[in-house]
Amino acid sequence: MxxxxxxxxxxxxxxxxxxxxxxxxxxxxxxxxxxxxxxxxxxxxxxxxxxxxxxxxxxxxxxxxxxxxxxxxxxxxxxxxxxxxxxxxxxxxxxxxxxxxxxxxxxxxxxxxxxxxxxxxxxxxxxxxxxxxxxxxxxxxxxxxxxxxxxxxxxxxxxxxQRKQAELYYLAHYDALTGIPNRALLADRLEQACLEADRKGSLVALLFIDVDRFKQINDSLGHSAGDEVLRRIVARLKASARQVDTVARLAGDEFVVLMEDLSNPGQAELVADRIVASMQEPIEMLGHSLVATVSIGSAIYPRDDDQIHNLLTKADAAMYEAKSAGRNGFCSYTPEMHTYNPASMSLESELRKAIERDELVLFFQPQVDLASGKVRGVEALVRWRHPQRGLIPPMQFIPVAEESGLIVQLGEWVVRQALAQLRAWQAQGLEPLPVAVNISALQLRQKGFVGFLMAQLAECVIDPGLLELELTETVLMKDVEEVLRTLNEIKALGIRLAIDDFGTGFSSLSYLRRFPIDRLKIDQSFVRDIDNTPVNESIARAIVALANSLSLEIVAEGIEKTAEVAVLRQMNCQEGQGYLFSRPIEAERFPAWLAAHGALQLAAA
Structure with missing residues (x-):
C-alpha cells in the first residue's frame, strides 16, 4: 500500500x-x-x-x-x-x-x-x-x-x-516511446495549473486527443510502423501547441494537451483547430502515404468543472462526441454529454463493498536471513479476491483507494488482520515472527492513528516489537516536525519502523539521523541484476555501509536470482525477500511453507 x-x-x-x-x-x-x-x-x-x-x-x-x-x-x-x-x-x-x-x-x-x-x-x-x-x-x-x-x-x-533517481523519475513520468510526459506527470502539472488559475483568475484547458482508426494502422503496417506514426503525430501536436503547453501521452493512441493561463476558451479552440489541420498532411511510411486524423474534445477549468479530477473525464466525453460526429474534428464539453466512467467509478464503489464483505485477503512474503537462510519475518501484502474478476493486484485498486480516501479504512483493516494472523499462528505453535505492514501518508496523519495501534496491540495481546510499519521516504519529508512527533509516539509503543523502497525518494540522507528508524529496505530497482549492473551494486553497497554506520538493519527487496544473493551477502546485507525465496503466500498455507523451508535448511546444513 x-x-x-x-x-x-x-x-x-x-x-x-x-x-x-x-x-x-x-x-x-x-x-x-x-x-x-x-x-x-x-x-x-x-x-x-x-x-x-x-x-x-x-x-x-x-x-x-x-x-x-x-x-x-x-x-x-x-x-x-x-x-x-x-x-x-x-x-x-x-x-x-x-x-x-x-x-x-x-x-x-x-x-x-x-x-x-x-x-x-x-x-x-x-x-x-x-x-x-x-x-x-x-x-x-x-x-x-x-x-x-x-x-x-x-x-x-x-x-x-540522485543520478539513479533522475533515471527512475524519467521512467516514471515520461513516455518511453515518445519522450513526452505520461499520465502521472500530466496529473501533477494539471493540479499545479489549476492552483495557479485560482490565484490569477485565469482558465485551464484540457484537449483530449484520440487518433482515429489507429488499430487499422497497426494491423496493416505492423506495430513498429504504428509506433513511428505515433512519434510523428506527437511532433505535430507539439508544433501545433504553444511552447508553454504540456503535450502528454495517456496510453496507446490517446494524448492530452494541457493549456494553462488562458484568458478565454477560444484560445483552446484555436490550438485544437491547428492540430486537426496539421494531421491532414499525409505521413509517408514504408512506401505508403497515409493520413492519421484525430478527434479532439476539450474541457475548461473552472468553467466546465472546478473539481480537477473531473476535467479529464469531461474532455474524454467531448472527444467521443467528436468521434460520433464523424471523427477528424473538435468538440467542446457541454453539460448534456454523458460522463460516466464505469471503470474507475465502479471500482471505487466495489472496493467500499469489498472491505465490508471481507473480500480482501492478506498474503505474506517471507523475509530471509541471507547468511543462514532462516526466515526472520514476513511482509503483509493485501489482495482483493473479487467474486467475478478473481484476484485483483494492489496496483489496480490501491490508487483508487488513495484517491477516494478509502486507503485509511483499508490500511486499518490490514493492520488488524496482520496482528490477528500473528496471534493465530502463535496459537498454532509457530515461533513468533515480526510482520511488516505498509502505511500510507494519509493513514499516518490521522489524529487517532497512534491510539488505533495501541488498541489493536492490546486486543490481540501481541508484543509491539513484532509489528513493523513501513513508510516511504516521501511520507517522511512532508510536514517533517509533525511526522517526527507521530513516529516518536509510535516508537514509544515499542513498534518498529522501516523505510520502504529506500533510495528512490528525492530526500536528503540527513533525515535518517532524525527519525527513529530501525531498518532500511533497499528498493528492488537497485537489487535487480545487481550481479552484472555496476551502478546498482555501487548504490546497494553504499546503502548497506550507510545502514551499518547508523546501526540500522538492512533488507533487500525483489531478489530473484542466487547470483543476486551472493553479491548482497558479500556486501554484508543481512536480509532479503523476493521470488527466489517465495512469492507472497496465503496465511493458511504459510505454516506448511515454513516447515518445508526449515526442512530444506536442515538438509542443506
Missing part, C-alpha cells in the same frame, strides 16, 4: 541538474571536493585535535608531506577517541603527526586518494574495493598527485543515487 508521492511538475533541483545536463555525461569528484588547509606531517597532534574541536562538522583532516602529497586522512572519531585515553595527550600532544602515524597502537591506514578528474562511479568502485571504510571518513582528492581537498563518501553516494 505504498502511497502515491506528491511530486512537483519539475524534477527536484539536484536531480534536475543531473538529468538535464549531466545524466549522459560523467560526473567527476571535483564537484564533491571540500577544500581545506591540510596539516603538515610535522604539525603537532594537539594542532589536529584543536581543529576537530573548533569545527564540529569536520569529519576528517588531511595530512600532506613537504611536497603537498597526501599521506594520511585523520578520522575524527578514531583520532578524538584515541586522545581520550589517559595520558595520551601528554604523550603525543606536542609530538608530530608523523610520530603518531608510526605508533603501533594508533589505527593508521593509508588514505584513499582519488584524482579530481575521476568519475563518481570510479570513486565509488575504489571505495568498494577498499572495503567501504572510507564511506564515512571520506577520501583525499588530488591533482597530479598533489592535495586539493577531501570528499565525503556520503556525498558520493548521494550524487550516484
Amino acid at each position: 505504498s502511497p502515491t508521492p506528491s511530486s512537483s511538475s519539475l524534477l527536484p533541483r539536484r536531480a534536475a541538474s543531473l538529468f538535464n545536463g549531466q545524466l549522459q555525461q560523467p560526473t567527476t569528484v571535483r564537484q564533491l571536493v571540500r577544500t581545506m588547509e591540510a596539516l603538515s606531517v610535522r604539525a603537532s597532534c594537539q594542532c589536529a585535535l584543536d581543529r576537530f574541536f573548533v569545527d564540529a562538522g569536520l569529519y576528517a583532516l588531511p595530512v600532506v608531506d613537504e611536497h603537498a602529497h597526501p599521506v594520511a586522512l585523520l578520522d575524527r572519531k578514531s583520532f578524538v577517541e584515541f586522545f581520550g585515553r589517559p595520558y595520551i595527550r601528554e604523550l603525543f600532544g606536542r609530538r608530530s603527526i608523523v610520530d603518531l602515524l608510526a605508533y603501533e597502537q594508533y589505527d593508521s591506514t593509508a588514505p584513499l586518494v582519488v584524482d579530481e578528474g575521476s568519475t563518481v562511479e570510479d570513486a565509488a568502485r575504489m571505495i568498494i574495493d577498499a572495503g567501504m571504510q572510507h564511506m564515512v571518513t571520506g577520501f583525499v582528492v588530488s591533482r597530479q598527485g598533489r592535495y586539493v581537498g577531501i570528499a565525503n563518501g556520503h556525498d558520493l553516494l548521494d550524487t550516484i543515487t
Whole structure:
C-alpha cells in the first residue's frame, strides 16, 4: 500500500541538474571536493585535535608531506577517541603527526586518494574495493598527485543515487516511446495549473486527443510502423501547441494537451483547430502515404468543472462526441454529454463493498536471513479476491483507494488482520515472527492513528516489537516536525519502523539521523541484476555501509536470482525477500511453507 508521492511538475533541483545536463555525461569528484588547509606531517597532534574541536562538522583532516602529497586522512572519531585515553595527550600532544602515524597502537591506514578528474562511479568502485571504510571518513582528492581537498563518501553516494533517481523519475513520468510526459506527470502539472488559475483568475484547458482508426494502422503496417506514426503525430501536436503547453501521452493512441493561463476558451479552440489541420498532411511510411486524423474534445477549468479530477473525464466525453460526429474534428464539453466512467467509478464503489464483505485477503512474503537462510519475518501484502474478476493486484485498486480516501479504512483493516494472523499462528505453535505492514501518508496523519495501534496491540495481546510499519521516504519529508512527533509516539509503543523502497525518494540522507528508524529496505530497482549492473551494486553497497554506520538493519527487496544473493551477502546485507525465496503466500498455507523451508535448511546444513 505504498502511497502515491506528491511530486512537483519539475524534477527536484539536484536531480534536475543531473538529468538535464549531466545524466549522459560523467560526473567527476571535483564537484564533491571540500577544500581545506591540510596539516603538515610535522604539525603537532594537539594542532589536529584543536581543529576537530573548533569545527564540529569536520569529519576528517588531511595530512600532506613537504611536497603537498597526501599521506594520511585523520578520522575524527578514531583520532578524538584515541586522545581520550589517559595520558595520551601528554604523550603525543606536542609530538608530530608523523610520530603518531608510526605508533603501533594508533589505527593508521593509508588514505584513499582519488584524482579530481575521476568519475563518481570510479570513486565509488575504489571505495568498494577498499572495503567501504572510507564511506564515512571520506577520501583525499588530488591533482597530479598533489592535495586539493577531501570528499565525503556520503556525498558520493548521494550524487550516484540522485543520478539513479533522475533515471527512475524519467521512467516514471515520461513516455518511453515518445519522450513526452505520461499520465502521472500530466496529473501533477494539471493540479499545479489549476492552483495557479485560482490565484490569477485565469482558465485551464484540457484537449483530449484520440487518433482515429489507429488499430487499422497497426494491423496493416505492423506495430513498429504504428509506433513511428505515433512519434510523428506527437511532433505535430507539439508544433501545433504553444511552447508553454504540456503535450502528454495517456496510453496507446490517446494524448492530452494541457493549456494553462488562458484568458478565454477560444484560445483552446484555436490550438485544437491547428492540430486537426496539421494531421491532414499525409505521413509517408514504408512506401505508403497515409493520413492519421484525430478527434479532439476539450474541457475548461473552472468553467466546465472546478473539481480537477473531473476535467479529464469531461474532455474524454467531448472527444467521443467528436468521434460520433464523424471523427477528424473538435468538440467542446457541454453539460448534456454523458460522463460516466464505469471503470474507475465502479471500482471505487466495489472496493467500499469489498472491505465490508471481507473480500480482501492478506498474503505474506517471507523475509530471509541471507547468511543462514532462516526466515526472520514476513511482509503483509493485501489482495482483493473479487467474486467475478478473481484476484485483483494492489496496483489496480490501491490508487483508487488513495484517491477516494478509502486507503485509511483499508490500511486499518490490514493492520488488524496482520496482528490477528500473528496471534493465530502463535496459537498454532509457530515461533513468533515480526510482520511488516505498509502505511500510507494519509493513514499516518490521522489524529487517532497512534491510539488505533495501541488498541489493536492490546486486543490481540501481541508484543509491539513484532509489528513493523513501513513508510516511504516521501511520507517522511512532508510536514517533517509533525511526522517526527507521530513516529516518536509510535516508537514509544515499542513498534518498529522501516523505510520502504529506500533510495528512490528525492530526500536528503540527513533525515535518517532524525527519525527513529530501525531498518532500511533497499528498493528492488537497485537489487535487480545487481550481479552484472555496476551502478546498482555501487548504490546497494553504499546503502548497506550507510545502514551499518547508523546501526540500522538492512533488507533487500525483489531478489530473484542466487547470483543476486551472493553479491548482497558479500556486501554484508543481512536480509532479503523476493521470488527466489517465495512469492507472497496465503496465511493458511504459510505454516506448511515454513516447515518445508526449515526442512530444506536442515538438509542443506
